[in-house]
Amino acid sequence: MLPEDVLLKAQAELLDYESTGMSIMEMSHRSAYFDEVIESAKMRLRRLMSIPSTHEVMFLHGGATTQFYALAEQFNSSGVAAYINTGQWSSKAIKAASTYGGGVDVIGTTEDENFCRAPTQDELTQQTDGYNYVHYTPNETIGGVRFPYVPDVSSPLVADFSSSILSEYIDVSKFDFIYAGAQKNIGPAGIVVVIASKAFLTRSKKAKNPIFDYCAQVKGDSRVNTPSTYSIYLANLVFEWLESQGGVAHISMLNQQKAKILYSLIDSSDYYHSPIDRDSRSWMNVPFQLHDNNLNKKFLEEADAARLYNLAGHRSVGGMRASIYNAMPLDGVIALTEFMTEFARQNG
Numbered sequence: 001m002l003p004e005d006v007l008l009k010a011q012a013e014l015l016d017y018e019s020t021g022m023s024i025m026e027m028s029h030r031s032a033y034f035d036e037v038i039e040s041a042k043m044r045l046r047r048l049m050s051i052p053s054t055h056e057v058m059f060l061h062g063g064a065t066t067q068f069y070a071l072a073e074q075f076n077s078s079g080v081a082a083y084i085n086t087g088q089w090s091s092k093a094i095k096a097a098s099t100y101g102g103g104v105d106v107i108g109t110t111e112d113e114n115f116c117r118a119p120t121q122d123e124l125t126q127q128t129d130g131y132n133y134v135h136y137t138p139n140e141t142i143g144g145v146r147f148p149y150v151p152d153v154s155s156p157l158v159a160d161f162s163s164s165i166l167s168e169y170i171d172v173s174k175f176d177f178i179y180a181g182a183q184k185n186i187g188p189a190g191i192v193v194v195i196a197s198k199a200f201l202t203r204s205k206k207a208k209n210p211i212f213d214y215c216a217q218v219k220g221d222s223r224v225n226t227p228s229t230y231s232i233y234l235a236n237l238v239f240e241w242l243e244s245q246g247g248v249a250h251i252s253m254l255n256q257q258k259a260k261i262l263y264s265l266i267d268s269s270d271y272y273h274s275p276i277d278r279d280s281r282s283w284m285n286v287p288f289q290l291h292d293n294n295l296n297k298k299f300l301e302e303a304d305a306a307r308l309y310n311l312a313g314h315r316s317v318g319g320m321r322a323s324i325y326n327a328m329p330l331d332g333v334i335a336l337t338e339f340m341t342e343f344a345r346q347n348g
């Protein structure tokens with residue numbers, strides 16, 4: 001979802017941006033107008049996440065998947081990187097990185113428990129120094145698994161925050177590299193946000209393709225070639241909206257409240273079931289099962305009719321999954337729980 005205020009503002013400015021008679025989509029990515037947009041987006045993100053001046057901010061192409069490879073190409077060209085595997089997105093990141101340099105070591109996983117939780121700090125390999133970096137996925141979007149802690153490791157920490165960036169406070173200074181496809185929790189598809197420490201960037205090996213080269217992109221202000229200008233413009237509006245809502249502190253409180261309402265209903269009923277351990281439950285993606293899988297189709301059809309969309313679980317896991325990202329209002333979650341209660345009553 002995108003916040004309605006953001007869509008309305010984009011609509012109002014669509015044909016005529018700041019009385020220029022042009023749409024922002026029609027402007028050069030090197031125009032003064034777009035300079036202002038990208039600068040504003042960066043500043044707002046810095047404020048929202050309290051990004052220290054030790055870190056660079058980039059808005060790049062290719063989504064999170066491109067980062068799986070670009071990261072490994074530039075930081076794992078020799079030696080080994082460590083990965084924590086908590087589900088499908090970490091597995092994909094591992095697969096991508098394993099073809100570079102000396103490959104990867106998996107230093108923690110709950111695969112044998114069907115990824116029903118994040119591994120604890122004690123369960124991770126204790127010796128983590130000497131790696132190029134340690135990569136993990138703070139929120140596994142498909143499985144609905146959230147790390148309740150930031151791993152304490154002795155090599156640079158890298159995280160794929162695609163589905164939970166800006167949903168809760170994080171101490172950016174603990175991370176050397178953060179990336180997040182914007183289409184999940186920021187809203188617009190087409191860009192990936194990268195936050196990298198300057199110290200970490202000095203260790204990078206030049207990428208073959210300059211569009212993927214982090215140092216070139218820092219130097220070129222995310223405009224080595226034409227970036228996805230409209231997505232950056234929309235991201236800036238989302239950041240503006242988030243600030244007007246009280247920033248990450250407020251949205252995080254709201255997110256916890258939203259998640260709590262939904263998990264409470266699931267836990268208090270025999271009709272629905274959550275496959276994820278309590279401590280590792282995502283605030284963003286809530287997978288759940290009906291007590292009888294034969295009712296899945298009916299549930300989804302009736303949910304659609306009630307204007308509750310995108311509730312089918314990922315094709316690989318089945319069941320249901322409610323994604324309740326930042327822009328999902330509390331009312332949306334309440335509407336879902338009312339629907340679920342009524343569905344259980346009628347089909348009990």
Ligand SMILES: *Cc1c(COP(=O)(O)O)cnc(C)c1O
Pocket residue numbers: 062063064065066089137139140141160161162163181182184
């Ligand atoms: C969606 C997602 C990805 C892949 O994103 P793309 O931008 O489509 O490449 C990677 N990691 C996580 C955690 C995701 O949720």
